Amino acid sequence: MTAAVPALEVRDLTYRVDGTTILHGVSLRVEAGRHVSIVGPNGAGKSTFLKCLNRILLAASGEIKVNGRPLAAYSQPKLAREIGYVPQGGTDDIPFTVFEFAMLGRYPHLSPFTPTTEADEEAVRNALAMAGASELAERPCYTLSGGERQRVLIAAALAQDARILLLDEPTTFLDPHHQQDILKLLARLHRETNVTILSVTHDINAAAMTSDEILALRDGRAVFHGPPADLMQEKVLLDLFDQSFLFVPHPKTGQRLVIPEDAQ
Ligand code: ADP
Numbered sequence: 697m698t699a700a701v702p703a704l705e706v707r708d709l710t711y712r713v714d715g716t717t718i719l720h721g722v723s724l725r726v727e728a729g730r731h732v733s734i735v736g737p738n739g740a741g742k743s744t745f746l747k748c749l750n751r752i753l754l755a756a757s758g759e760i761k762v763n764g765r766p767l768a769a770y771s772q773p774k775l776a777r778e779i780g781y782v783p784q785g786g787t788d789d790i791p792f793t794v795f796e797f798a799m800l801g802r803y804p805h806l807s808p809f810t811p812t813t814e815a816d817e818e819a820v821r822n823a824l825a826m827a828g829a830s831e832l833a834e835r836p837c838y839t840l841s842g843g844e845r846q847r848v849l850i851a852a853a854l855a856q857d858a859r860i861l862l863l864d865e866p867t868t869f870l871d872p873h874h875q876q877d878i879l880k881l882l883a884r885l886h887r888e889t890n891v892t893i894l895s896v897t898h899d900i901n902a903a904a905m906t907s908d909e910i911l912a913l914r915d916g917r918a919v920f921h922g923p924p925a926d927l928m929q930e931k932v933l934l935d936l937f938d939q940s941f942l943f944v945p946h947p948k949t950g951q952r953l954v955i956p957e958d959a960q
C-alpha cells in the first residue's frame with residue numbers, strides 16, 4: 697500500500713528579509729483533510745509562514761510540496777487552484793461589491809481574454825452560500841462589519857475551489873458571537889468538504905477544541921507540533937508564551953482549557 701500524498705510538506709523552511717532570519721528551518725507535514733491551528737506569540741512568524749506556503753513570499757531555502765509537487769512546479773494560477781488564502785486584516789479599501797470581490801477568487805480558473813461564464817457565477821454563488829454571505833452579494837465591501845468581512849474573505853477563497861485553505865487570524869477582531877460563527881463555519885466546511893485547513897489563531901482554547909493538530913511557532917521556529925492535548929501542558933505553554941496558565945475542564949465536555957494565570 698502506498699501512503700497518501702500529504703496536502704502540505706514543508707522541510708527546513710527558512711525565510712530571510714534584509715539579512716534578518718524570520719523563519720528558521722521550519723518543517724511540517726499535513727495530511728489531506730486535517731485541520732491544523734497555528735499558535736504562537738506576536739512576531740513568531742505565523743503570517744510569514746502562511747505567506748511562504750502560498751508563495752506570496754519566497755523562502756530563502758528549504759522545500760515546500762503541495763499535494764506532493766514542489767511549489768516551484770506550480771504557476772501562480774495553478775497554485776491558487778490548490779491553496780485559498782484568507783489574509784489577516786480587512787477589505788476596507790476594496791472598491792468592489794461582495795459578488796465582484798468573490799469573483800476575483802475565480803481568476804485561477806479563467807483564461808486570459810475570456811469573460812466569466814455562467815459556471816463561474818454559479819461557483820461564486822455557491823461559495824457565498826457556503827460562507828453564509830449570499831445576502832451580502834450586492835454590498836460594497838467597505839460597508840461590511842468585521843464578521844461579514846471574514847465571511848466574504850472565506851467565500852472568495854472558497855470560490856477558488858481550492859482543497860487547502862490558509863486563514864490568518866480569522867477571528868481576532870470579532871466579538872464572541874461572531875467568533876463562534878466563523879469557527880462553526882470552518883468546522884462545517886471541514887466536515888462537509890474535507891478541505892485541509894491551516895488557521896492562525898491566538899485563541900488557544902478554540903484551537904484545542906476545533907483542530908486535529910496544533911503547530912506552535914516561537915521566534916521563527918517550530919517548537920511544538922502535535923495533538924491539542926499535548927499542547928495544553930503547563931511547561932509547553934509557559935515556554936511558548938512566557939505566561940503561566942491555569943487549567944480548567946470544559947463544563948460540558950471535560951476537555952482541558954486554559955485561563956491566563958494573572959487574569960483577574
Ligand atoms: P506573526 O504573524 O507571528 O505575528 P509575522 O510573520 O508577521 O509574525 O512576523 C514575524 C517577524 O518578522 C516579526 O518580528 C516581524 O517584525 C518580522 N518581519 C516581517 N516582515 C518583515 C519585513 N518585511 N522586514 C523586516 N521584518 C519583517
Ligand code: MG
Pocket residue numbers: 742743744784864
Ligand atoms: Mg500575523
